[in-house]
Amino acid sequence: MNTHKLHCKTMVAIGDGDYSFGPGVARLLKGIERYGSLKKAAEAMHMSYSKAWTVIKNAESIWGFSLLHRHVGGAHGGSSSLTTAGKAVVAKYEELRQVVIATAEKEFNTLFCERELDALRQLSMEEDIE
Amino acid sequence: MNTHKLHCKTMVAIGDGDYSFGPGVARLLKGIERYGSLKKAAEAMHMSYSKAWTVIKNAESIWGFSLLHRHVGGAHGGSSSLTTAGKAVVAKYEELRQVVIATAEKEFNTLFCERELDALRQLSMEEDIE
Numbered sequence: 184m185n186t187h188k189l190h191c192k193t194m195v196a197i198g199d200g201d202y203s204f205g206p207g208v209a210r211l212l213k214g215i216e217r218y219g220s221l222k223k224a225a226e227a228m229h230m231s232y233s234k235a236w237t238v239i240k241n242a243e244s245i246w247g248f249s250l251l252h253r254h255v256g257g258a259h260g261g262s263s264s265l266t267t268a269g270k271a272v273v274a275k276y277e278e279l280r281q282v283v284i285a286t287a288e289k290e291f292n293t294l295f296c297e298r299e300l301d302a303l304r305q306l307s308m309e310e311d312i313e
Numbered sequence: 314m315n316t317h318k319l320h321c322k323t324m325v326a327i328g329d330g331d332y333s334f335g336p337g338v339a340r341l342l343k344g345i346e347r348y349g350s351l352k353k354a355a356e357a358m359h360m361s362y363s364k365a366w367t368v369i370k371n372a373e374s375i376w377g378f379s380l381l382h383r384h385v386g387g388a389h390g391g392s393s394s395l396t397t398a399g400k401a402v403v404a405k406y407e408e409l410r411q412v413v414i415a416t417a418e419k420e421f422n423t424l425f426c427e428r429e430l431d432a433l434r435q436l437s438m439e440e441d442i443e
Contacts, residue, residue, distance in 0.1 A: 188329070189327055189328070189329050189375065190327070190328060190329075190330075191325065191326075191327055191409070192325070192326045192327070192328055192333065193323060193324065193325050193326075193413060194323065194324040195321065195322070195323050195417055196321075196322045196323075197319055197320070197321055197322070197421070197425065198319070198320060198322055199318070199319055199320075200320075203322065245319065246430075246433070247434065248433060248434055248437035248438075249437055249441070266436075266437060266440055267436050267437075267440055268433040268434070268436045268437040268440070271433055271436070272433065275424045275425065275429075278420075278424060279321070279417065279420050279421055279424055279425075282416060282417075282420045283323060283413060283416060283417045283420065286412060286413060286416040287325055287409070287412075287413045290408075290409050290412045290413065291327070291409055294405045294408060294409055295327065295405065295409075299405075300376075303376070303378060303398040303401055303402065304377065304378055304398070306396075306397050306398045306401070307378035307379060307396060307397075307398040308378075310396055310397055310398070311379070
């Protein structure tokens with residue numbers, strides 16, 4: 184018998200058939216907001232700078248507008264920040280994700296509660312005896 | 314500007330920390346119900362027989378009970394069918410998945426409707442001009 188607690192996992196992505204905007208891009212964009220730098224955000228995810236650029240470019244192609252402002256040069260070798268539309272996309276995606284997670288948790292806890300699992304185990308034991 | 318229609322994709326899985334019960338296992342189990350055979354269900358998914366066995370074994374370890382009846386021998390070299398508990402798990406997982414998909418679609422259509430996307434595009438153009 185399984186003694187680990189079961190849990191429910193969900194993944195939400197928005198796509199246009201070619202590319203997907205999912206948890207990875209959202210995390211990268213939130214990292215850019217936090218560090219003010221695409222390079223640092225990529226490093227925090229153990230992602231190469233060139234890969235991070237590709238992820239941003241593909242995400243921008245989905246939405247059809249810029250997600251990043253690039254500030255070239257300066258004392259620290261340039262910085263990046265999210266555009267207002269970029270921030271809005273991240274916030275909306277996060278809202279979508281939270282609603283989906285909450286619904287999945289609620290439904291999972293009803294459908295697969297301990298009583299239901301016990302009933303299935305009981306059913307299984309009865310069938311084994313037959 | 315992106316001319317493809319955006320859509321929302323979701324994935325739901327149930328896990329115990331070691332293994333996951335997600336769309337792949339559910340599809341394999343539904344294939345077994347359909348074909349009456351693990352071998353045929355695996356073939357339909359271009360999955361090797363040994364891989365399919367591992368998938369089933371891991372799924373059974375999550376739930377702690379048998380999902381399959383194995384009927385050895387016979388004219389067609391044996392067959393498989395789902396246990397009553399196995400059928401219930403597939404039905405419950407499918408119910409969970411449908412609720413999550415419906416919620417995600419509804420929320421996506423509100424948060425990312427054409428009007429909202431137009432507003433983001435407008436925002437982006439205004440920021441580009443500044």
